Amino acid sequence: MLEAQKLTKRFQDRVAVDSLDLRIEPGEIYALLGPNGAGKTTTINLFLGFLTPDSGAARVAGTSVAEDPVAARRKLAYIPEMVSLYPRFSGVENLDYFSRLGGHARQHTELYELLARSGLTREAADRRVGTYSKGMRQKVGIALALATGAKALLLDEPTSGLDPAASHEFSRMLRKLAKDGVAILMATHDLFRAREDASRIGIILNGRLVAQYSRDEIKDQDLEKIYLERLSA
Amino acid sequence: MILGIARKEFVDAWRDGRFRLGAALVLVLLLVSGLLARQQVARAQGERDAATALERKNWLEQGDKNSHSAGHYGVNVFKPTSPLAVFDRGIEPFVGTSVFLEAHRQNQAAFLPAQDATAMRRFGELSAAVALQMLVPLLIVLLAFGALAGERESGTLRQILSLGVRPRQLVLGKALGLGATVAVLLLPAAGVMAFLLARAAGPEATGLWARAGGLALSYSAYLAIFVALSVAVSASTRTSRTALTILLSIWALNCIVAPRLASDVIHQSLPTPKLAEFEAEMQKGVMEGLDGHDPRNKRLADFQRDTLAKHGKTRVEDLPFNFQGLVMLESERIAGEVFDFHFGKLWDRIQAQDRAVALAGVGAPMLALRSASMAFAGTDFAHHRHFAVSAEQHRREFVRVLNEDLMNNARPGDHRYAAGRALWEQLPVFRLEPLPVHDAWGAARAGVLVLAGWLLAALGTLFFSAGRLRVVNA
Amino acid sequence: MRTLGLELRLFLVERAMWVILALFAGTLAYGIANGASVGLAARASADAAEKETFEWNRQVREALERQALDPRQVAGRPTIALLPPAPLPALAVGQSDLLPAQEAISLWRLEKPSEGRAELENPSRLLAGRFDLAFVLVWLLPLFLLAAAYDLCAGDRESGTLRMVLAQGVTPWRWISLRALARGTPVLILAVGAVLAAGTMTEERGVGTRILLAALVVVVYGLFWLAVAALVNGFARSAAAAATAAGSIWVLFVLVLPTLLNVVVESLHPSPSRAELVAESRAAAAEAEKRGNELVSSFYKDHPELAPAGMQADMTSRMLAVQDEVGRAMDPVRERFAESILQQQRLVDLWRFASPAIAAHEALTDLAGTGYWRHRAFQEQVTAFKGVVHDYYSPKFHKRQPLTKADVSSFPRFEYVEEDTSRWKTRVTTGLIGIAALAALAAILAAFRLSPRKLAA
Structure with a gap:
């Protein structure tokens, strides 16, 4: 549903997103984890067509965002931090x-x-x-x-600044949407919510996807430990 | 889609308390200025009617006298006010209100109302025209500067575009909504104007409607230019603060700086002649002929010789009419040519200056609008010239009747000849035929064309500004 | 003082500020040049008039050297009454492009409504007004000041830095007024410099006080606008809101209030009707004309000392008697006319404090010598001079006395007497105090508004 192929975006001499490959199926909640400036928001902007990629492509339900941004946007919904x-x-x-x-x-x-x-x-x-x-x-x-x-939902830090109750309710809604077959990409650094809600977790660092874990893989592990190890690697 | 965006923009503006306050202030100013102007114009017209009646009485009751002396006694005619001066008083305060018609001389219109007012006049007039030219554009700028730049800052722009709205639809919808907001704001004022016009029936009524139509078109174009430009600038700038700075600068340049700057620069390159030189040249023209090689004395001597030859006489006393009267007619004719030439040159120059200012509207649309507005309202120089020319035609006719009376009724050498009330009554009261609507459109043409050009350019800029709309400042 | 210097440096490192200053300097220079050229033109036309008068006087003197003259040969020629060029023409064009600086006074036309010899001018230009220094100072100076100083703390408030600054224990009123001064000073220095430069463009001596007062008016007027900027920043929650509010206040004070005052004055004290005055004076003339002979004999009854031998009135004495009668009939009408114009101006004088822009403009034109009052004084002196001309020639005509060489020294000559210095000084200082009071009021309101509690909220 949401697909990125070798997606790359540079700002002057800095690479914000570096040949990112991603595929999110209907019903999936994909959490993109990363520190500030890792390229999460840029990825979302590329899916929205607010930025044009330097190379590679983003697709929403088969529609290339670069070729027809309006048609691509018609198929998705976007919920920013605020x-x-x-x-x-x-x-x-x-x-x-x-x-x-x-x-x-x-x-x-x-x-x-x-x-x-x-x-x-x-x-x-x-x-x-x-x-x-x-x-x-x-x-x-x-x-x-x-x-x-x-059919697809892009979330940019949706739970930051919400109180726990509101945050919990928001998650409930998300899971319901996913159950109805919506593909969800959620950029976040909320480890707790990612672990609770995501069916898959990707860790992004300096624009590169450095690791991906399925829900089962991290089930019994300490996500925070894995995340911090990845950042310092 | 575009209509939906426009509708939201419209509702949003009217829910904004600051806009409602500004709109109410502008509306009150429009109505107050309209009512006061109506009162003032009516008073001025009443005064001029009274003066005209008194002058007629003076004229009729001047007693018996030589008809040429009556020509010297002369008569004052007063310039009627244009009904649309209620909307735009134009140059009216700065042109003479009466002309003294007398034998031998073409006088300029004298007594400028501004000369009998305080220096406050120079701050400008509070008229509906000025409110529309200066205050409504400011309101548009304040309403529109955040149209897109503000949505970018608040984040709604991302959301709107994430829904698959095309930037062009958004930009056009915004402009349409703002335009509708301004139109609704001005509706009551336009209604009052139309009501006043409808009451001003009479033979001029159709002409008035055509003129009002010209006004409505010009002002709509002007305000549309401001709406389009404001939205376009808001779409092209990074922050609403930058958009506001740019738009306020444009506003100040257009409304405050341009009128004086254009007028001063243009008068430097197209100067008005000095009064002393103008009068000296005219005097010279009368005495020595327009080409300077045809002295008046010689012309009159030739005229005497030709007249005598034509009637086969050798002495003017033998002519079947009073030769002095004929000489008066002839010298009026000669002087008339000189007056036509020199006044024509002066007025052409003034109109050339006015046209140049209207064309300078290419840089600041208000200059073009002002020119068109005054032309439609009948308060520009073309209309004043029409008055001056009509008054002069009246003078020539009036002097001709008097001189012909002298020629036909006074026996040669009879210095005690006197005409009386019967002759005075033959001379009609001066009545100014309104300048045909067609000519008003002609006077407005330069301004209207420049406005049309601006409107196209502004709409083009608006259209293309959508392409410059960036969601992310990168 | 060190803070002031620091703020000034902060201000001057912004490139936009240099653009503002350069633009302002450009408009000032253009304004001075424009006003100066008007002053030069006035000088030239005054010189021409003086030359004409001098030449005519010389001819009369030479003719009288040869023989005595019939006064009719001299009196028919108009004498030009001349208002000398203004002391500081480059400062403000004022009313000088509208009101005549010359009046032709002829014995035969003493009672005709004066038409004044104003230069030929395109009326649209009178409507637009001139791009002179007073325009730049009254209209544009506030815009440049506000452009430099509209964002004293509103932007910091928007970005949140204001709370941090306040947390440092800064007194906001002190901090913001220093900021306003630092931003306003370079602009005001340029403005004062322009006033001084305009002051050098005159041949007049002893204009030091005028220049000084003009500079003072500009500074106080500028301070008013800086206080407005501070006040606006006490309310505005964003830089854009501050700019909007500052711009609206400018429109209110510079565009709306003056024109509103204009309309109110016109409605309360309508300008008297010139048209009717013209027609009435013609009616009076016609009336007097009809009673011409009767007038002359009653005149000689009252003034037997002027009666010619045989009490025979000739054409000339009849004309004079008729003219005197018209004067008697019209004087009260004309006085009412002049009085109602004066009423208007008094109302303006009272209400000029509604907007500092009006007060500043009145003060600058007054100092330039192109304002209402100097032209009014000229008109009054012209009226008085008509009396002098009348009283000089009238006895001579009635007694049919020829003009002789001895009369040359006593010929009526018009010499404009400048208004008493104390009078314009009083007007200007009153205006100055008014602007200062308004500036103080704005500053006090701003100080009240700029309390840390209100700002942090």
Whole structure:
């Protein structure tokens, strides 16, 4: 569903992503682990087509991002670290607007229902977003992914700054989406969440994927130890 | 998709308290200035009507006198105000309001309203036109500078584009939404204008509507230019702060610096003649002929010889009419040619300067708009010239009637001849025919063309700015 | 002081600031050059008028050396009343492009409404106004100051550095006012330099006080705008918000309030109607004309000492008597006319403190000698001079006295008397105090707003 082939991006003389090969199938949650500046966000930007790769290709459900970024974007949903919404609009108005932009205009009752499924009460959905907490914004992001029926989901540090309860609820939603067949790429440095949620974990360092582990491989191991060893290697 | 974006932009703007405040202020200024201007224009017109009536009375009751003396007594005519001066007073405060019509001389319009006002006039007029030329563009800039740069900063741009929206759709939708916001803001003001126009019925009414149409087109184009440019700049800059700096600079250059700069630079290269030189040349023209080789004395002597020959007489006393009257007619004709030449040259120069300023609108659209706006409102120099020319035609007709009376009714050598009220009544009151709409469009042409060019360029820039839209500053 | 130096250095390492300073210097230079050329033109036209007058006087003197003259031969020729060029023309063009600096005064036209000899000018240019130094100082100086100083701490607040700075125990008011001064000083130095440069472009002597006061007006006006910048930074949560607010305040003070005041003045004290004045004076003339002979005989009854032998009025004495009668009828009308214009200006004088831009502009044109008051003084003296011309010739005509060589020294001559120094000084200092008060008010508000508690919130 999400596929990267020898994906490479340079900024001036620095290589941000270095011939990255990646393949994420429907139903998978892939956690891309790495320190700040390792190339996680650049990878996501390349999948979104916000940056053009210097070589290699990114594909979403077979569509090359570089060739047709708009068609590729139509197939995915994106939830950044901080879901940005229009503060003068309510949650449901934001969802309405964004899902229309994504080409999925929906009835108001449907929108409320999607927000409810993401954990937002009707009362909260009618409030202006200027008053929302970070967790509530993430819920609107999830609802948007539901509304557009995205086949792939890109997450950029989705849980950083969330309190444990909100973080837990967010994970629950993610797993549900994966169960429904969505392919999920999650850039994070939250080891705990990666271990809990991911079906596969990749460790990225200076733009290179230095190691990959399946859920089973790390089941009984100390992820933090492996991660720190990899970084110092 | 574009309409959806435009709709959101529209709703978002109206939910912004600061925009509502600015919009309310602009609207109040527009309406207040319109109402006060209406009151002032009506008062000025009332004063001029009263003065015209009094002058007519003076003229009719001047008593019996030689018809040529009546020519010297003369009459003052007053410039009527243009109905659309309520919207844009243009150069009205800076041109004379009355012309003294007398024998032998073509006088300039005298008494500039600004001369009888305080120096505050020089800060400019608060008219609906000025509010639309300067304040509404500022409102547009403040509304639009963050249109895309601000969304990039807040992160919503990533989200919107991640949904598969094309940058071009986004940019056009934004511009459309902002344009609709401004249009709705101005709707009440336009309604009031239309209401006032509708009440100003009469023979001029159709012309007024055509002029109002020209105004509406020019101002819409001008504001659209600002919307397109603001969105384009916002799409092309890295931060909203940079966008704001650039747009405010453009605004200040266009609205504050350009009018004075263009006018000063153009007058340096196309100077207006000095008054003393102008008068001396005209005097010389009257005395020595336009080419300087045709002295007036000689021409009049030739004229006397030819007239005598034509009637087969040797003495002017034997002519069947008062020769003095004929000489007056002839010398008015000679002087008329000189006046036409020199005033024509002066007015052509002033209009050339005005046209150059309108064309300088290539650098600052407000210059082009101002020119078009004054032309449509009937408050530019072309309209003033129309008044001056009409007044002069009236003078010539009026002096001709008086001199013909002298020629036909006064016996030669009769210094006690006096005409009376019957003759005075034959001379009509001066009435200014409004300049045809066609000519108003002609006067506005340079400005309108420059605005059209700007609009195309601005829309082109808007279109291409989508290609420069970067989500990630790299 | 060391902080000030440091802030100044910080400011000057930014390339954008050099661009601002260079642009400002350019506009100042262009403004001076433009105003100076207007001053030169005024000088040239004054010289021409003086030459013309001198030449005519010489001819009359020479003719009188030869023989006595009928006063009609001399009185018919207009005398030019001349307002000498302004003391500091390069500072402000003011009203000098609109109001005449010359009036032709002829005995026969004393009661005709004066038309004034203003230069031929394109009305659009009068409408646009000149790009003179006063324009640069009143309109553009604030823009350049705000461009240099709009972001005193709003940007730091946006990025979060402000909280760190405040955590250092800095007094924000002191820190921000130093910052404002450091950023404003280079701009103000250029502005003051321009005023001094404009001051050198005059042949007038003793203009030191005027130059000094002009520089003071500019500095105080500049301080007002720096205080506005500080105040704005007390509220704005981002650099863009600060720029927006500063720009809006500029529009309010420089564009909206002056034009609003203009409209209010026009509505409260409408300009009197020139059209009606013209028509009324013609009506008065017609009336007097009809009673011409009657007027002359009653005049001679009142002034037997002027009556010619045989009490016979000739054309000339009749004309004079009619003209006197028109004057009697029109004087109250004209006084009302002048009074209502004065009312307008008094209202402006009172309300100029609504915007420092108005006060500064009035002060600068007053100092340049191109403002309302100097032109008004000229008009008043012209009116008085018409009386002098009348009183000089009138007895001579009535008594049919010829002009002789002895009369040369007592010919009416117009000599403009400059307004008493204390009067313009009072006006300018009042304006200056007003601007300073507004600046202080803005500064106090800013100081109140720039408390650490309010800033960190």
